[in-house]
Amino acid sequence: MSKPADSQRMEKIVSLCKRRGFIFQSSEIYGGLNGCWDYGPLGVELKRNLKNYWWRIMVHERDDVVGMDGSILMNRAVWKASGHEDTFTDPMVDCRSCKARLRADQLIDKKGIKQCPVCGGKDLTTPRAFNLMFKTFVGATEDESSLTYLRPETAQAIFVQFKNVLEVSRKKLPFGIAQIGKAFRNEINPRNFTFRSREFEQMELEYFCRAKQGMQWLDYWKEERLKFYENIGIARDNLHALTVPDEERAFYSKGTYDIEYDFPFGRQELEGVAYRTDYDLSQHQKASGKSLEYFDEETKQKFIPHVVEPSAGVDRTVLALICEAYSEDEAPDEKGEMETRIVLRFHPRIAPIKCAVFPLLKNKEPLVAKAREIVALLRPHMYVFYDETGAIGRRYRRQDEIGTPFGVTVDFETLGEKDPALRDTVTLRDRDSMKQERVLVKDLPGILISRIS
Ligand code: ATP
Numbered sequence: 072m073s074k075p076a077d078s079q080r081m082e083k084i085v086s087l088c089k090r091r092g093f094i095f096q097s098s099e100i101y102g103g104l105n106g107c108w109d110y111g112p113l114g115v116e117l118k119r120n121l122k123n124y125w126w127r128i129m130v131h132e133r134d135d136v137v138g139m140d141g142s143i144l145m146n147r148a149v150w151k152a153s154g155h156e157d158t159f160t161d162p163m164v165d166c167r168s169c170k171a172r173l174r175a176d177q178l179i180d181k182k183g184i185k186q187c188p189v190c191g192g193k194d195l196t197t198p199r200a201f202n203l204m205f206k207t208f209v210g211a212t213e214d215e216s217s218l219t220y221l222r223p224e225t226a227q228a229i230f231v232q233f234k235n236v237l238e239v240s241r242k243k244l245p246f247g248i249a250q251i252g253k254a255f256r257n258e259i260n261p262r263n264f265t266f267r268s269r270e271f272e273q274m275e276l277e278y279f280c281r282a283k284q285g286m287q288w289l290d291y292w293k294e295e296r297l298k299f300y301e302n303i304g305i306a307r308d309n310l311h312a313l314t315v316p317d318e319e320r321a322f323y324s325k326g327t328y329d330i331e332y333d334f335p336f337g338r339q340e341l342e343g344v345a346y347r348t349d350y351d352l353s354q355h356q357k358a359s360g361k362s363l364e365y366f367d368e369e370t371k372q373k374f375i376p377h378v379v380e381p382s383a384g385v386d387r388t389v390l391a392l393i394c395e396a397y398s399e400d401e402a403p404d405e406k407g408e409m410e411t412r413i414v415l416r417f418h419p420r421i422a423p424i425k426c427a428v429f430p431l432l433k434n435k436e437p438l439v440a441k442a443r444e445i446v447a448l449l450r451p452h453m454y455v456f457y458d459e460t461g462a463i464g465r466r467y468r469r470q471d472e473i474g475t476p477f478g479v480t481v482d483f484e485t486l487g488e489k490d491p492a493l494r495d496t497v498t499l500r501d502r503d504s505m506k507q508e509r510v511l512v513k514d515l516p517g518i519l520i521s522r523i524s
Pocket of ligand 1: 256266267268272340341343382383384385387
């Protein structure tokens with residue numbers, strides 16, 4: 072059962088994202104551009120940490136995957152062969168009462184009668200196919216011969232470069248090609264903050280294998296991907312692997328899972344894991360006239376490999392991470408009175424800032440100098456933030472709100488003024504438990520690296 076939508080929680084999250092610099096509306100001073108978003112100073116860090124961790128797990132820590140980075144603009148022939156030009160469409164409906172433009176599958180169905188979800192009107196146009204690809208022209212003339220599209224998925228670059236990558240990497244089946252990059256879809260109805268955007272990023276793996284092992288790899292990748300989300304801090308209880316029913320799968324797919332997350336606005340897809348058979352490579356081989364076959368040295372046979380594709384959205388995952396991390400609890404203020412504390416409980420591995428360093432007082436030069444020294448010690452290993460303004464409790468609170476997992480405070484003990492045995496020690500505060508431990512400055516890099524990697 073999907074949890075009920077929590078619009079209040081979502082409003083708080085959207086407001087925090089803007090207030091603390093995670094996500095802004097694109098072109099905001101001109102009234103925005105629907106479906107487009109900009110990531111601010113903290114959002115860009117979160118997004119990079121996610122992409123880097125995906126790359127680490129999917130490419131660097133494996134022997135059987137290599138990466139690539141394809142161009143956004145490709146020959147139009149790619150989109151004809153892949154089927155996108157003819158069939159990458161959503162059914163669109165207009166409401167004649169309130170003029171809303173809607174996706175036909177998002178209408179309200181009341182006892183078999185379709186209604187507009189905006190105004191409840193029943194005067195709707197019949198659905199017509201709307202192609203989601205953004206058109207553009209390459210070169211100085213704007214006609215059919217120069218037409219192409221902004222890519223609606225990154226995967227096709229992998230398929231059309233399959234032979235080149237196979238040759239240079241000298242991989243044997245099964246092996247994969249991974250890519251992270253922008254994709255564009257002219258969504259009929261962008262909504263739910265960044266969830267459905269018109270410009271977004273994907274993290275895709277095309278894992279090539281033999282036909283008889285396709286279904287096994289499909290299940291393997293579903294499990295691997297679920298583990299990935301758990302390892303970035305998303306609770307297993309909030310993740311769901313839905314088996315897409317036969318009638319809803321793409322015709323060429325033999326099996327598809329949707330990995331869904333319980334967003335505050337409902338259970339929605341984060342990632343699709345699809346067994347796409349040999350459809351894509353076959354289409355491109357047919358249309359280009361170039362062989363995209365694999366030569367099996369053992370059996371001396373040539374064939375087109377099958378492929379399993381885990382395809383995740385960067386922006387949707389960033390949004391899930393923020394939704395998952397958002398929490399409110401109680402913490403004492405400067406006077407010891409309890410107040411509501413907003414905390415983003417990010418897993419340290421994806422938190423935008425890993426550690427904040429504070430001198431207890433900003434007007435005591437030796438404290439400031441020592442804190443600066445610690446910043447320099449940590450910076451080669453992680454993103455560190457130095458803050459000397461305001462009461463220490465307030466400084467902690469500011470970091471809690473943006474999810475910084477660790478805080479280091481340089482106090483008079485650090486200078487050895489009270490007890491020489493404590494010289495060169497600092498307090499290390501944990502965001503979630505708010506507990507402080509005293510550690511040697513020289514041990515800090517080791518302790519923190521082990522907790523954030
Ligand atoms: P949906 O059904 O939500 O439109 P989809 O099934 O068309 O998604 P895919 O084509 O499987 O999506 O794309 C793979 C992933 O890319 C999705 O799981 C999602 O994370 C991401 N994605 C797709 N469309 C968008 C979008 N408009 N905005 C943000 N992310 C998207």
